[in-house]
Amino acid sequence: MLHDPAQLDLMFQALADPARRGMVDRLCQGPASVSQLAEPFAMSLSAVMQHLQVLEASGLVRTAKVGRVRTCQIEPTALRRAESWISERRMLWEQRLDRLGEFLAETSDEN
């Protein structure tokens, strides 16, 4: 299941919202509680929780509760999966362009 479609759906969907990307940004600085995550946003805590659930379902964020505070962390393996899906495609296309370039160069050599 390298590149499970359903998981890619969840991951890219999770990244397709500025608030959730903001939370990912924040978590890249280090772990945070739900309220710390919520602080920069103008939305209710409840809304932040829902975004957090999307991030967690996508595998991008892992959370754990200790006492009354839930601490959230980035899960870098998920980021790597998304990144590799994109980079595989980009590289494929760029190789194609390279081969095309070589072909054109060879063809014009023959003049």
Place this chain on the structure above:
Amino acid sequence: MLHDPAQLDLMFQALADPARRGMVDRLCQGPASVSQLAEPFAMSLSAVMQHLQVLEASGLVRTAKVGRVRTCQIEPTALRRAESWISERRMLWEQRLDRLGEFLAETSDEN
């Protein structure tokens, strides 16, 4: 505007659908017409067109019409933008983990 939020929204949203990722996959093999793109899918041509519009709005695909056939191509710069957003975050987080590792190593050295 390096990493314009609105554009990232469109790009990740575009990638969050298996049919659209399938089309991107197909286009990585080389350019294709709308009907060629549509061929592997069980949906109507109309639906494919709508996915194509999403891909084009996101900047991932560029299309041009000659005669009655519209030819579609990958736009690698868009793929690179999405990839770099992710890789910047991943690297940030991994650096953080490295520093944490060093810190722990130093601390235990002092015992």
Place this chain on the structure above:
DNA sequence: CAAACACTGAAGTAGATACTTAACTATCAT
């Protein structure tokens, strides 16, 4: 123990998404 804190869950709503069908418009081949 009481109040404050940090979150959680349920229900409701406006708007976005992913389709469908059907009618239409150019272009190309005969």
Place this chain on the structure above:
DNA sequence: ATGATAGTTAAGTATCTACTTCAGTGTTTG
């Protein structure tokens, strides 16, 4: 010119998404 091809547009619909408010549940703290 006729018909087939390749795509386009519009309208409708079911489902999903991103919130909201409000009423909880455990957990600390004074």
